[in-house]
Amino acid sequence: MDEQLAFSDDLTGSASQLVWRVLAVDDDINFQRATAFALGDMAVLGKRIELIQAFSSREASMLLAEYDDIALVLLDVVMETEDAGLRLVKSLREVIGNRETRVVLLTGEPGLAPAHEVMRDYDINDYWTKSELGADRLLTVLTAAVRGYSQLKVVSSARRGLQMIVESSNALxxxxxxxxxxxxxxxxxxxxxxxxxxxxxxxxxxxxxxxxxxxxxxxxxxxxxxxxxxxxxxxxxxxxxxxxxxxxxxxxxxxxxxxxxxxxxxxxxxxxxxxxxxxxxxxxxxxxxxxxxxxxxxxxxxxxxxxxxxxxxEMAYQDDLLAIPNRNALIRMLDMALNSEAKDQRVLVLVDIDNFSGANTAFGTGYGDFILGLVAKRLRDAFDSSVLIARVRDDLFAILGLKEQVCAADIVALFHHHSRAHELGQVHSLSSVTMHLSDFSGSARAALQDALLALKQAKQLGHDQHGIYDPTLQRAHAESYRLLLALRDAVDAGQISVALQPQVDLQTMRVIGVEALARWRNSDGQMVPPLSFIPLAEATGYILLLGDLLMRLALQAAKQLADAGYPQIRVAINVSAPQLLQHDFVERFKSHLVSAGVAPEQVEVEITESVAMRNFDAVCEKLRALRSMGVEVAIDDFGTGFSSLNYLRVLPADRLKIDRSFVLEIGEVSDQQMIAEAIIQIAARVGMQVIAEGVETQQQADWILQHGCRQAQGYLFAKPMAGAELLDWLGAWSDARS
The missing domain is CATH 3.30.450.40 (GAF domain)
Structure with a gap:
């Protein structure tokens, strides 16, 4: 108790706060009861402890969002998932933005989460096993935590006050x-x-x-x-x-x-x-x-x-390099514009120099600074003082003003001086996006973020792109976020499965393989299309967890086939770029093979052409390692990307897949224009097999066989199906051809 008396009264928070709020997050009801008993009559630094309890990370997230004065979180490592506690810490710090609340990580089993790595990679303040946390130790932990919390609150309060001082200076x-x-x-x-x-x-x-x-x-x-x-x-x-x-x-x-x-x-x-x-x-x-x-x-x-x-x-609202307003100033003025009666008359335009980073790399930062200064000067000269010209970041500029004054086409035209192509620092290409404030409802920061996303989407189409902000983008982002949360819940609830679509040898009509395809069936029985959730998982990094799950499910299907007497049927597993480029992908793949009891020869790893070209040398290294184990490799969607045939000659792969879009052309365009035939010939030249997907008619099957493609999959033969249904189908398929 003497330790409590060593701290100054200045560290106990404001006088109006009579308690320290402590949040205990644990799905173990017995531990929660013991914690409540231990903290029942405890006082630290002159204040009693008010305990709040949560039995899941989701419940804890809601409480942390509701209360902004929680001094300490006692957090179990493992709840709904093995990393639920760590994900909650990341949400607290990065999503909610709370840096003051102290976090003590607890685990029932020493070594379950490496303390050194956890303390390094997450903003966690202490780490204990539950067995070590006796009454005396708990008091020491609480005292240190609330002291740190109160000190940070003082610093945070001072920071806000200083910011108010800075912001008030212009008015004064x-x-x-x-x-x-x-x-x-x-x-x-x-x-x-x-x-x-x-x-x-x-x-x-x-x-x-x-x-x-x-x-x-x-x-x-x-x-x-x-x-x-x-x-x-x-x-x-x-x-x-x-x-x-x-x-x-x-x-x-x-x-x-x-x-x-x-x-x-x-x-x-x-x-x-x-x-x-x-x-x-x-x-x-x-x-x-x-x-x-x-x-x-x-x-x-x-x-x-x-x-x-x-x-x-200047420090708060002016760009140091260009002496024009910065992002803070833009946010301030944009907020005023969004809340003014003249909101519907105002427009925000973002302009970005195409390939600025490339020019910076080629010619140095001095050249880059010169270009930025040129852009800033021309923008300042083009508008009067009622229009805000700001540098948001790097080579991204914002122009905020009345519609009749601010037009993206006119802004871009400022830099299109083709008659002076020799001019030093000529800006040849700008991309832009226009946001009419009448189309947006929300905060200034959200408006800027949505405009940035619209610009990013426009720039994905190439250089010199000019887009208009679409208000449906907000709804699309909200829906994507909702879908991501639902996907995580679906993984936890076991709603993700794989369906297996047979692949057939067209000469012998034997089934030579199956492709494992991701399926998501909601609790109401509705199916969610893979094109809805796979790209979302890839964009957010969740594909690592999802892909690992799908790999295990596919290998379980391979084991089921082997046990049923079909060890010769290979199972094709789709692997995304983030998965394949993991440093330990090959080791993880081996581990899954051993755990499933599946021979490598029964498995095929399927990657898209774009994945193969993402990081060619690293991808080749991974593929060679897989093939050395006996695993076959297929290149999916071949012909839909922009890869070089020179790369294809050295790519360690066994099979090219003709995309269904080219198969659909059969019977619709002349043979001289058929891309499918070209792919078949290319595969033969580089010594690869070829398989056509999306075969739906006998005419398509006959055509590809006549042109040298012996393998196919599609609805002509069978739809994707669950493992048990596949075994019944295989029996019927064999009987029909015996």
């Missing part, structure tokens, strides 16, 4: 007179301290005589003192206020009294002695007093010169 120093400036000072102080405007007075000493009582004039006041503006101290008609102001001016120092604070601004900084009386129903905290000191010093210098605050304004 746009003033045309001392009265105007003083009124704004009073307003900013009330905001800074969260006080009522009633009872704030600013006075200035007039012609003080040496050793005489200060003779001051009221230059600004609020509330009941408003009528005293321009009067002397006595016009305030409140002896206590007058006495406090006289004492401040006489002693020439700031006073922090029980019912008020009186700020002092000295003549050598402000041009005259000033005093500002602030009535408060509480004693200001040490943090608030420090903020007032900072603010007072700024005001003092500001009354004599606006130079300091101008510099602060």
């Amino acid at each position: 120093f746009c003033s045309k007179s001392t009265r105007d400036l003083s009124a704004k000072i009073l307003s900013e102080i009330t905001s800074l301290l969260g006080l009522q405007a009633e009872g704030i007075v600013c006075v200035r000493v007039e012609d003080q005589v040496l050793d005489a009582a200060p003779n001051a004039r009221v230059v600004s006041a609020s509330g009941r003192f408003t009528n005293s503006i321009d009067g002397d101290l006595e016009s305030l008609q409140d002896p206590q206020v007058v006495a406090a102001l006289r004492r401040c001016l006489l002693e020439q120092q700031t006073l922090n009294l029980s019912d008020c604070t009186v700020l002092f601004f000295p003549q050598y900084q402000a041009g005259a002695d000033y005093a500002c009386y602030i009535a408060s129903s509480r004693t200001l905290s040490s943090t608030e007093m420090e903020l007032l000191k900072v603010f007072s010093a700024s005001i003092s210098r500001g009354l004599h010169s606006v130079a300091l605050f101008s510099r602060l304004e």
Whole structure:
């Protein structure tokens, strides 16, 4: 208990907070009961503990979003999943944005999550096994945690206060007179301290005589003192206020009294002695007093010169390199525009220099800076001061103004001087996106983020792209997020499976393989198309977990086939680029093979052409390792990408798959125009087999066989089906041909 007494009262948070909130997250009800019992009568740093309990990471996420004053989270590592606790920490820090709450990770089994790696990779403050956390240890952990939490809250409060000071500087120093400036000072102080405007007075000493009582004039006041503006101290008609102001001016120092604070601004900084009386129903905290000191010093210098605050304004809202507004300034002005009555008349245009990073790499950052300066100058010269020109980041610029002034086509045209192609630093290609603010509802940050996403989508089409923000994009993003959450729940609920589609030798009509295809059946029985969730999983990185699951399910199907007497039927497993390029992919694949009891010769790894070209050397290394084990390799969707035939000659693969889009052309276009025939010939030249997918008619099957393709899959033979259904189908298929 002595450890509690070692800490200063300044570390116990605000006086209004009577408890420390502690969140225990664990699906073990017995541990939760024991925790509640241990913390029941415990007090730390003069406050009792208020325990909140959550029995799942989802429930804990909702509580963390609801409460912003949780001092400590006691977090179990393993709940719904092995990494549920770690994912909750990432959500707390990165999604909710809470950096103050302390997190103590708990585990029932030592070594379940490596303490060193966890503490390195996650913002976790302590790590204990549950058996080590006795009553004394728990008290020590709590004490250290709440102390750290309260210190961070003080720092956070100070940071917010400093930000308010920076943001208020522009308002203060746009003033045309001392009265105007003083009124704004009073307003900013009330905001800074969260006080009522009633009872704030600013006075200035007039012609003080040496050793005489200060003779001051009221230059600004609020509330009941408003009528005293321009009067002397006595016009305030409140002896206590007058006495406090006289004492401040006489002693020439700031006073922090029980019912008020009186700020002092000295003549050598402000041009005259000033005093500002602030009535408060509480004693200001040490943090608030420090903020007032900072603010007072700024005001003092500001009354004599606006130079300091101008510099602060530049640091917060001006780009250092180009001396134009930065992203912060854009967010501020965009927020004002979105909340103004003229919102529907305003437009935001983002412009981005195509391949700027390439030019930077080729010619150096000096050239890049020159280009950025050229763009900034032309934009500034093209618009008057009512239009905001800002640099968002790197080579991304924003233009915010009225529709009749701001047009993306006109902006891009500023840089299309084909007659001066020799000009140093010529910008040949810009991409842009236009957002009409009337099409958007939400915050400024969300608007900028959506505009950036729209620009990114436009640039995926190539250089010199110019798009218009589509409001349905917001709904699409929301739907994608909902689908991702549902996918994670589906994985946990066992709703993900694989369907197996047979592959047939067209000469012998034997089944030579099956392709394992991902399937998601919702709890209501509805199927979710793979094209809806596979790209989403790839875009978010969730494909690593999902792909691992699908690989295990496919290998289980291979084992089922072998046990049923079909060891010669290979199972094709689709592998994405993020999976294949994992440093330990081959080792993980071997481990899954051993666990499933499947021979490598019964498995085929299927990658798309685009995956093969993603990182060619690394991909070839992985594929060679797989083939050396006996695993076959197939290149899916061949012909739909942009790979070089030179690469194809050295690609370690056994089979090319003709995409179904080319199979559908059979009978629709002439043989001279058939891409399928070209792919068959290419495969023969490089010594690969070829298989056609999406075969739906006998005409298509006959054509590909006549042209040298012996293998096919498609609805002509069978649809994708579950493992048990496949075994029945195989029996019927064999009987029909015996």
